[in-house]
Amino acid sequence: MANTNVTWTGLSSLMEQIGATAAETIEAASSAMKTTTGQVQAQAKQIAPKRTGFMANNISVDPIQRTASSVTGTIDAKADYSSFVEFGTYKMSAEPFIRPAVSAGQSVFIKTTMDKLKEAATFK
Structure with a gap:
């Protein structure tokens, strides 16, 4: 299983600015992360090697995780062999x-994110 997390931190200083x-x-x-993870999922499904299509059909997006200072999106390739394909092995090249x-x-x-923040910013 290949699991990729993307975390954006440093929101406090951005808010001040x-x-x-x-x-x-x-x-x-959070809204930008939801949009982005959906697009990443679609692109990963498109470029994943397809012998049977199982691996590409089992790439999912987990719910966005939010805290007071970070937003995390997770794209999960659930096929057991996804990490072998992603990173390769000593017998096969990475794809x-x-x-x-x-x-x-x-x-x-x-x-x-910047487009959404421009809507919310006080310096419009």
């Missing part, structure tokens, strides 16, 4: 599908 409240900042990041999808999702997350 833009004048948004903690609730607004967490809500913006990454989660890591490239997460890399592509980073810019989506940043842009979506």
Whole structure:
């Protein structure tokens, strides 16, 4: 099973800089994380190697986890052999599908978060 977590921290200093409240900042990041994890899941399913389609069909998104200062999204490849495909073994080369999808999702997350924060910011 390959399990990838993406955590964004440092919300306190960002809130001070833009004048948004903690609730607004967490809500913006949470909404952006939900959008991003959905896109990462779709892309991972698309680029996952498909012999039977089982691995691609078993890539899921866990509910977004929120605290007062962080937001965490989890994309989970539930097939038992997913990590072997993602990272390779001494007998087979890696065929990454989660890591490239997460890399592509980073810019989506940043842009979506910033768009949501602009709506909530006091310096409009």
